[in-house]
Amino acid sequence: MQFTSSIVEKAVESLSGFPGIGKRTALRLVMYLLKRPETEVSVLAQSLMKLKTELHLCEKCCNVSDTPVCAICSNPMRQSDIICVVEDFSDQMAIESTSQFLGQYHILGGLISPMDGIGPDDLSILKLVERVSQNQIAEIILALSATVEGDTTMYYIAKKLQHLPVKITCIARGIAVGGEIEYADEITLGRSLIQRTHYSI
């Protein structure tokens, strides 16, 4: 690409750093911004900066928050003795949108992945162990992705918590609601058989 303006070139370069956005898409985004009023672009630039300057990580659960302790951790209506462990805040939002969980969360900030150079110390696992040992926690629900990284992280956390008097559970793996048995892969189907539940009318 031959740019007539270094300002445009730099904006395209910055935007194409995003995952899934190439140079052509970045150029389209820049052209869109050029047509928008200055106030709108200013709001966008400021809101991106605020992500780094004003955003807190909740002292208790490590979730993103506007305040030192997040809205969920400081909500007295939520059960404080049951903690759902998730990879990041998008998973927390996904679980929250089910309206099936009324406890608190713990955000790991990733999964153990030696391939990507992420070890247990890069995550908030130590903080979780401290939280469980210093508070009356009845149950830890491990709600991590059903991948190698997710399984490794679950195993590591369970090992770290095994000496503490806390019940450790893991979300069910099985056929998705609406899914057909014919198209389910054999590992999922096998798991759903092993973990079969009592059918009540």
Add this chain to the structure above:
Amino acid sequence: MQFTSSIVEKAVESLSGFPGIGKRTALRLVMYLLKRPETEVSVLAQSLMKLKTELHLCEKCCNVSDTPVCAICSNPMRQSDIICVVEDFSDQMAIESTSQFLGQYHILGGLISPMDGIGPDDLSILKLVERVSQNQIAEIILALSATVEGDTTMYYIAKKLQHLPVKITCIARGIAVGGEIEYADEITLGRSLIQRTHYSI
């Protein structure tokens, strides 16, 4: 989506204003930014702001430029008596990358499109007419998209320039290089027959 942080929510909202970026993609981009160092996000935010605060439109051709007159218009090696009229700077970049054009450009800033509320006065057509009447211009090449809007704009510009002593040409419409006749639509194929050129060995 239920956000635990209004800062994250605002960033997602701002990013999902981009064309082709929905809330889920915006959330992914925000999560990516949260993991990047502050300097990188700052560079991004600043480069977006500079698009509105520091970017010029070239006085001659209306192209984006760091300086009052763009690099192409101020380049003495470029033919100044031949102007290629394009819709926007991404089209200009596409033509520039062919290395087949050594004249100057004129960027319209859009196409006449009554459906989108864009009339001739919203574009730099008047500036083009002034430029042609005040300078020694031998040829105007209309390099606009082969759409209804492109055709309308070309017709309008040609009408506006018809009283001036300038040759008006239009880029060829025909079978794309590498394209097979079998799969070409009939209008394109018809045009390519009408505008057939002498085959020289």
